[in-house]
Amino acid sequence: MALSGLDIYKLLPKTNCRECGFVTCLAFAMQLAKKAVAIEKCPYLSVESRSKLEASSLPPIKLVTIGDGEKKLEIGNESVLFRHEEKFHRPCGLGFMIEDVLSDSQIKEKIAKISKLNFERVGQALEVNLVAVVQKGNDERFLEAVDLVAHESALNLVLISENTGALKKALERVKGRKPLVYHATKDNLAEVAALAAEYKVAVVATSPDLEGLSGLTQELVAQKTEDIILDTGKKSIQKKISDLTQIRRLALKKSDRSLGYPVLAIVEQDDPYEEVIEAATYISKYASIILIKGTEQWQALSLLTLRQNIYTDPQKPLQIEPKLYPIGQVTDKSPVLVTTNFSLSYYTVLGEVEASKVPSYILSVDTEGMSVLTAWAAEKFTPGKIADTLTKFAVGDTVSHKQMVIPGYVAMMSGDLEDECGWKVVVGPKEAAGIPSFLKNL
Numbered sequence: 195m196a197l198s199g200l201d202i203y204k205l206l207p208k209t210n211c212r213e214c215g216f217v218t219c220l221a222f223a224m225q226l227a228k229k230a231v232a233i234e235k236c237p238y239l240s241v242e243s244r245s246k247l248e249a250s251s252l253p254p255i256k257l258v259t260i261g262d263g264e265k266k267l268e269i270g271n272e273s274v275l276f277r278h279e280e281k282f283h284r285p286c287g288l289g290f291m292i293e294d295v296l297s298d299s300q301i302k303e304k305i306a307k308i309s310k311l312n313f314e315r316v317g318q319a320l321e322v323n324l325v326a327v328v329q330k331g332n333d334e335r336f337l338e339a340v341d342l343v344a345h346e347s348a349l350n351l352v353l354i355s356e357n358t359g360a361l362k363k364a365l366e367r368v369k370g371r372k373p374l375v376y377h378a379t380k381d382n383l384a385e386v387a388a389l390a391a392e393y394k395v396a397v398v399a400t401s402p403d404l405e406g407l408s409g410l411t412q413e414l415v416a417q418k419t420e421d422i423i424l425d426t427g428k429k430s431i432q433k434k435i436s437d438l439t440q441i442r443r444l445a446l447k448k449s450d451r452s453l454g455y456p457v458l459a460i461v462e463q464d465d466p467y468e469e470v471i472e473a474a475t476y477i478s479k480y481a482s483i484i485l486i487k488g489t490e491q492w493q494a495l496s497l498l499t500l501r502q503n504i505y506t507d508p509q510k511p512l513q514i515e516p517k518l519y520p521i522g523q524v525t526d527k528s529p530v531l532v533t534t535n536f537s538l539s540y541y542t543v544l545g546e547v548e549a550s551k552v553p554s555y556i557l558s559v560d561t562e563g564m565s566v567l568t569a570w571a572a573e574k575f576t577p578g579k580i581a582d583t584l585t586k587f588a589v590g591d592t593v594s595h596k597q598m599v600i601p602g603y604v605a606m607m608s609g610d611l612e613d614e615c616g617w618k619v620v621v622g623p624k625e626a627a628g629i630p631s632f633l634k635n636l
């Protein structure tokens with residue numbers, strides 16, 4: 195856990211010798227707390243104080259990387275329990291399990307489906323991250339499946355097997371991809387640690403209880419394996435959520451380094467709806483990787499949308515650039531629709547304008563990323579602001595009419611807006627879904 199300036203001060207020699215470049219030890223401590231200066235600047239720290247300060251400067255949850263290249267997945271490094279305290283930093287990785295007992299054509303079919311699970315929402319790309327090969331058959335078939343999946347998919351790989359011999363052979367084939375290895379238990383710890391050290395890959399440590407998990411990670415670290423992901427195995431949703439919450443709490447609030455690692459959850463439900471509900475629960479709190487069986491588009495889209503919402507900085511709404519956007523084959527007679535620069539507002543309006551097939555302009559007003567009603571209440575979406583935006587982007591030079599459409603929720607400003615800018619103001623629908631019929635009748 196990060197120390198305060200005063201906590202740090204207590205660990206310093208308090209001689210005010212100035213060799214660190216600061217007038218007092220307290221001034222140095224305050225800068226150290228802000229991470230604006232290095233510990234090494236003070237040459238008089240005791241060994242004990244130095245190790246305490248070094249430990250406090252480490253992230254409470256380790257950053258772990260899976261894979262290599264552009265699509266590599268980085269997870270961990272989280273610093274808060276609740277996103278309103280700051281934000282969650284590293285979006286949870288979403289992956290799909292493929293069992294080696296499937297035929298080659300079935301595996302190819304699944305991979306082809308998984309490769310299509312990419313979406314765009316509010317201007318951001320939503321992508322899945324991992325594909326896991328699960329050994330159910332013999333070693334030979336597992337290796338064939340690993341080869342096939344690695345050949346067909348560029349996603350990060352997870353190798354799941356109870357057999358460390360098979361894991362070693364598989365690692366030899368795909369070592370350049372830096373796959374995640376599942377898993378180290380109390381029974382095979384030394385062998386898996388040796389694989390992690392030899393191939394420089396992250397490993398999953400599995401134990402049903404937190405005490406066992408803590409012991410496993412300490413043993414792995416002692417054997418020079420530091421890229422660890424935790425798993426408490428298959429449990430009821432209530433028990434799993436309890437584990438995930440306790441791990442996060444102990445790492446952040448009790449500075450328990452042995453549990454300061456990202457956490458993986460495997461979700462295997464026969465009912466695809468149950469599977470998504472369970473996976474969504476763990477994405478909300480606090481899984482860093484989710485592996486599921488289902489590969490349906492609706493499953494991936496709902497989980498990726500949830501992930502996007504949870505990992506968006508709550509203090510910085512997603513925004514688009516405020517400007518005049520031409521949609522379709524616009525002319526100088528095309529209608530002008532006014533909205534805010536909150537991404538969700540803009541993209542919702544955009545979708546409906548495109549659906550209407552009526553070429554239009556969307557004027558996005560800078561409301562610091564607030565939605566229509568919030569911005570209006572906060573006086574960020576005012577007649578003056580809209581009039582200034584019309585001028586700034588020379589909308590009057592782009593179209594030959596002087597008529598704009600405002601959202602129905604801010605109909606109350608239409609009179610003031612007409613007075614402010616001299617344009618005719620038409621009140622549009624309250625909900626974006628009404629835009630297509632509105633535009634066709636305009």
Ligand code: SF4
Binds near residue numbers: 206218
């Ligand atoms: S060098 Fe160390 S002992 Fe000297 S003033 Fe700086 S913090 Fe204090």
